[in-house]
């Protein structure tokens with residue numbers, strides 16, 4: 001009988017993603033300013049001033065210099081660490097369900 005078990009059993013749980021501020025601090029990204037959009041040194045290019053804009057409500061990020069961008073902390077984690085989706089979910093504790 002064919003083993004039809006998928007390679008990655010489980011599901012992505014968006015609500016299990018860490019809070020944006022907690023996540024970015026854990027990545028040694030120092031957030032400056034206040035409000036929804038904060039400034040930080042971009043880790044995707046040799047940044048000398050805070051060019052990276054981070055939305056602390058959604059976790060979205062966008063660099064005004066190199067153009068790096070994404071919609072949530074998961075996208076950032078995949079981008080920064082070169083992970084694919086499931087690996088990034090697992091590292092962030094957002095992969096739930098079957099072991």
Ligand SMILES: [Zn+2]
Nearest residue numbers: 042045063066
């Ligand atoms: Zn950049």
